[in-house]
Amino acid sequence: MTKTIAIQGIQGSFHHIVSLDYYDNTHKVKECLTFDETVASLFNNTAETAIMALENSIAGSILPNYALIDNNDLHIVGEHYLDVQHQLMALPNQTIADIKEVHSHPMALLQCKSFFKDYPHIKLVEDKDTADVARKIEAQQIKGVAAIASTLAAKIFNLDILAESIQTIKHNQTRFAIVKTQPINNHKNEINKASLKFELDHKRGSLATILNVMSDCKLNLTKIQSLPKIETPWKYSFFVDVTFEAYEDFEKAASIMTIMATHFKILGTYKNAKL
Amino acid sequence: MTKTIAIQGIQGSFHHIVSLDYYDNTHKVKECLTFDETVASLFNNTAETAIMALENSIAGSILPNYALIDNNDLHIVGEHYLDVQHQLMALPNQTIADIKEVHSHPMALLQCKSFFKDYPHIKLVEDKDTADVARKIEAQQIKGVAAIASTLAAKIFNLDILAESIQTIKHNQTRFAIVKTQPINNHKNEINKASLKFELDHKRGSLATILNVMSDCKLNLTKIQSLPKIETPWKYSFFVDVTFEAYEDFEKAASIMTIMATHFKILGTYKNAKL
Numbered sequence: 001m002t003k004t005i006a007i008q009g010i011q012g013s014f015h016h017i018v019s020l021d022y023y024d025n026t027h028k029v030k031e032c033l034t035f036d037e038t039v040a041s042l043f044n045n046t047a048e049t050a051i052m053a054l055e056n057s058i059a060g061s062i063l064p065n066y067a068l069i070d071n072n073d074l075h076i077v078g079e080h081y082l083d084v085q086h087q088l089m090a091l092p093n094q095t096i097a098d099i100k101e102v103h104s105h106p107m108a109l110l111q112c113k114s115f116f117k118d119y120p121h122i123k124l125v126e127d128k129d130t131a132d133v134a135r136k137i138e139a140q141q142i143k144g145v146a147a148i149a150s151t152l153a154a155k156i157f158n159l160d161i162l163a164e165s166i167q168t169i170k171h172n173q174t175r176f177a178i179v180k181t182q183p184i185n186n187h188k189n190e191i192n193k194a195s196l197k198f199e200l201d202h203k204r205g206s207l208a209t210i211l212n213v214m215s216d217c218k219l220n221l222t223k224i225q226s227l228p229k230i231e232t233p234w235k236y237s238f239f240v241d242v243t244f245e246a247y248e249d250f251e252k253a254a255s256i257m258t259i260m261a262t263h264f265k266i267l268g269t270y271k272n273a274k275l
Numbered sequence: 276m277t278k279t280i281a282i283q284g285i286q287g288s289f290h291h292i293v294s295l296d297y298y299d300n301t302h303k304v305k306e307c308l309t310f311d312e313t314v315a316s317l318f319n320n321t322a323e324t325a326i327m328a329l330e331n332s333i334a335g336s337i338l339p340n341y342a343l344i345d346n347n348d349l350h351i352v353g354e355h356y357l358d359v360q361h362q363l364m365a366l367p368n369q370t371i372a373d374i375k376e377v378h379s380h381p382m383a384l385l386q387c388k389s390f391f392k393d394y395p396h397i398k399l400v401e402d403k404d405t406a407d408v409a410r411k412i413e414a415q416q417i418k419g420v421a422a423i424a425s426t427l428a429a430k431i432f433n434l435d436i437l438a439e440s441i442q443t444i445k446h447n448q449t450r451f452a453i454v455k456t457q458p459i460n461n462h463k464n465e466i467n468k469a470s471l472k473f474e475l476d477h478k479r480g481s482l483a484t485i486l487n488v489m490s491d492c493k494l495n496l497t498k499i500q501s502l503p504k505i506e507t508p509w510k511y512s513f514f515v516d517v518t519f520e521a522y523e524d525f526e527k528a529a530s531i532m533t534i535m536a537t538h539f540k541i542l543g544t545y546k547n548a549k550l
Contacts, residue, residue, distance in 0.1 A: 058338070058339070059338055059339070060335065060336055060338040060500070060502065061335055061336075063333070063334055063335040064333070064334070106381055106401070126381070126401055204490055204493065204494070204495050205486075205487075205490030207486055207496055207499070208483060208486035208487050208489070208490045211480075211482055211483035211486055212480075212483050212487070214483070215479055215480030215483045218479065219479070220479050221482055221501075223501050224482070224499055224500075224501045224513075225335070225499075225500055225501065226496075226498050226499045226500065227335065238499075
């Protein structure tokens with residue numbers, strides 16, 4: 001069904017891995033430089049589906065991506081979890097002693113900084129995209145320079161992995177959303193998770209009241225994030241994820257929350273991918 | 276009382292502005308390259324106080340800083356809000372037409388990218404620190420290069436502001452914490468806000484129950500952020516801020532939450548700085 005999937009980054013990026021894990025390798029991938037471009041692809045019909053990182057266990061929620069989904073009224077139709085592991089890679093027949101520079105995205109360099117304390121001869125250089133450095137190293141046959149990227153990038157661009165999982169914090173679980181401009185007709189009995197957004201006045205107990213409704217309707221809260229609305233003091237937005245066993249329970253809770261909260265919105269209903 | 280305040284960045288940085296706003300200009304400032312170094316200053320006694328950004332209205336919570344405070348058992352003794360405004364600045368007697376390159380922190384460049392669409396002749400170059408670029412431009416009298424930094428940085432380093440508030444999103448309110456290794460003896464009647472951390476089992480309604488306690492004890496929730504604990508599935512940490520009118524109400528709620536939640540911890544009690 002899905003023909004083209006818009007991903008952030010190029011082939012071999014972590015978003016590309018998610019597209020292969022979630023769908024398969026029969027679809028086409030559209031490489032996008034930014035998340036804005038990923039979303040634009042859905043509206044100019046160059047992609048039917050987009051994949052966007054939503055949060056990770058180190059940095060938390062990626063609020064700009066929540067805003068993109070919310071402001072463009074996109075629908076989350078699925079989720080996927082990936083344990084992001086950074087590999088050090090270079091052209092074959094080199095050792096770490098041969099490497100003079102490592103180029104990667106500032107965030108990847110930051111996450112791997114401790115590893116390089118043992119290699120003071122290596123200079124860290126910021127670049128735009130993790131996988132794109134791997135691509136350039138192969139395309140231009142650059143020796144003495146290594147990339148920090150995924151195992152998939154090493155495979156695609158024929159690089160050797162010099163050191164595995166070099167990031168300081170060994171588990172960096174990242175959650176990705178599969179998004180479309182329209183909801184898909186999932187079978188209700190396959191849906192057991194929903195992403196919601198609502199606003200509440202800054203009135204004592206107002207969130208507790210909403211959570212009581214959710215609890216009474218047998219919904220489990222798996223994530224909650226408050227967001228003050230700068231323009232309207234004392235108003236708060238909440239992004240909430242819930243899991244449930246029966247879709248009817250969710251429908252009941254949603255109908256009550258629509259009345260109790262301001263601007264109640266279902267960002268998506270989908271199958272829980274967390275084991 | 277406070278003699279040296281550790282800030283992230285150099286003089287003219289946004290953390291420096293917060294130190295001047297919160298205290299005054301009679302204290303010394305210790306410039307730190309990283310937040311880790313800021314915290315280390317407290318433990319090697321080179322500073323009595325540290326200032327750390329906690330969250331901003333664009334990107335949300337800065338979770339690594341929450342982790343630094345939590346893991347080092349630091350105490351939040353105050354908070355301060357700053358509306359971060361990015362100014363474009365260069366050596367005097369130049370116009371934007373004279374500027375060939377703009378150097379700044381990747382995040383500042385990202386936040387101001389739209390502004391430069393009208394100036395395609397300007398190249399954007401990543402650098403470590405916003406204010407440090409301003410310092411270098413003055414020290415080395417570099418013409419044709421502009422910095423993106425604070426109004427304070429322009430004053431300290433004698434640069435002219437070529438364009439004001441060039442960031443795309445006009446309001447970027449950032450919240451900073453004033454932290455120490457020990458709580459200070461605030462008068463209880465001056466304290467009306469607290470930052471808390473606790474853990475809950477993934478049991479339906481457990482958060483609702485805690486929020487009911489807070490509501491019954493007349494606490495207002497101003498922030499809530501859930502954080503899955505990667506190593507222990509189905510356990511969740513919560514960072515919560517509450518405001519209250521009577522300190523006794525807070526003490527009562529804290530004593531109940533200590534019993535109900537796992538690892539209940541008060542990260543700090545202080546005066547609410549939000550109007």
